[in-house]
Amino acid sequence: MGGRSVRKQRILFIGAGRMAEAIFAGVLRTQKDYIEEIVVANRSDLARLHAMRDQYGVSVTTDWRDAVAKADVVLLAMPPQNHRDVLTQLAPYIKGQLVMTVAAGIGIGLLEETLPAGTPVVWIMPNTAAGIGESITLFTCGRHVEDKQRDVLNMVLAGIGEAVECTEQQVHDLTAITGSAPAFLYRMVEELELSAQGYGMAPETARRMVAQMIYGSAAMLKTGADPADLRDSVTTPGGATAAGLRVMDERRFSEMMQGAVEATNARAREMANE
Ligand SMILES: NC(=O)C1=CN([C@@H]2O[C@H](COP(=O)(O)OP(=O)(O)OC[C@H]3O[C@@H](n4cnc5c(N)ncnc54)[C@H](O)[C@@H]3O)[C@@H](O)[C@H]2O)C=CC1
Ligand SMILES: O=C(O)[C@@H]1CCC=N1
Structure with a gap:
């Protein structure tokens, strides 16, 4: 203070x-x-x-x-x-x-x-x-x-x-990234939990696993490590993770995330004028 x-x-x-x-x-x-x-x-x-x-x-x-x-x-x-x-x-x-x-x-x-x-x-x-x-x-x-x-x-x-x-402009532009993106992340969690449950895990076990996975990943990011490097260290060449990431790319993950950010910020501006 x-x-x-x-x-x-x-x-x-x-x-x-x-x-x-x-x-x-x-x-x-x-x-x-x-x-x-x-x-x-x-x-x-x-x-x-x-x-x-x-x-x-x-x-x-x-x-x-x-x-x-x-x-x-x-x-x-x-x-x-x-x-x-x-x-x-x-x-x-x-x-x-x-x-x-x-x-x-x-x-x-x-x-x-x-x-x-x-x-x-x-x-x-x-x-x-x-x-x-x-x-x-x-x-x-x-x-x-x-x-x-x-x-x-x-x-x-x-x-x-x-x-x-x-700046005021930055708060407008970043509303999606810090205000709303927790919901984007929770949406991903819901899907991962569903998959885990589909493989027979009890809902509470699935929750604990996914929460710890995110907590650990956030802690790695908070060390200052670059997310691309962190991703690389998970992705064994020619291995399993690469196959999953390929599906994300094929289904235009980048475009989807950028679209979600833009739609969020646009709606925020729109609501303020309603
Ligand atoms: N929920 C979130 O994660 C975030 C929300 N915000 C902002 O926080 C604000 C509130 O959002 P939430 O708490 O999520 O919504 P909410 O729907 O949970 O709460 C809104 C509250 O405002 C009250 N209210 C509505 N009109 C009123 C009036 N004329 N006089 C007095 N009270 C009135 C409602 O009765 C309700 O208690 C929104 O402007 C939102 O943009 C900002 C960042 C994150
Ligand atoms: O959904 C909303 O409108 C608010 C803005 C940021 C998070 N929640």
Whole structure:
């Protein structure tokens, strides 16, 4: 945190979905000393709010207006499509609070245009591993973010994993790679588990095997090794792996992955304008 101290923060989450939960769960795991209160707001679904209150000890409300004035940070964790409306409703209550959004495709411009002049705003793009402190979070800051808000931002980001500051364009371009790609990977896991089960493995054994295979592979990558070299070291010349990789190439794996990335980013942009 740049050596500066952060006083205890009151963070209001507008939206009580999966990403809100992943972020406050992560922050509460490791940054509790910096948290005065987490308030979670949702329009409806009282049952979910109550479950969150009971599980995490957060405060909950169905009317965020009550909580904005006292908040230090307002974090929008709801669909991109609802941002314009909620930001417009939020604007009269904002007097210097740090406003953050996690929404795909949103960017900084809409926040700065809609909120009072000078409001510090940040766009973050985490992934669901935030909940266990293992997100890789991309972020970009608006024009009015000063050191004291950066310290708060760093505290939140450190609570949910690793973070990389990007340009706004990079957050748009990389949303698929860090925000959505966990789903691409899980999709592959589902297929591998199905194959293992097809060979007679119990579902829980198949899960454990595939999870450890991915964990080990990720650990190899985190040593800094090049993925092409790692792939080569698995691929015995003329051997079994080569036959599998050949099928991936024949079925245009590269084209499929690039297409998935492009479609994801395009849809993120589209949602922000709906
Ligand atoms: N799920 C993920 O892996 C990631 C999601 N995001 C972003 O996080 C945001 C939320 O996504 P999820 O948590 O996955 O969705 P979700 O569907 O689980 O949760 C959305 C929440 O927003 C609430 N909401 C909708 N309109 C509202 C309004 N007008 N006022 C107050 N609350 C409202 C809903 O009731 C719900 O609690 C999206 O903008 C998404 O782009 C970003 C990175 C990763
Ligand atoms: O699917 C979505 O729209 C969001 C964006 C990144 C991950 N989930």
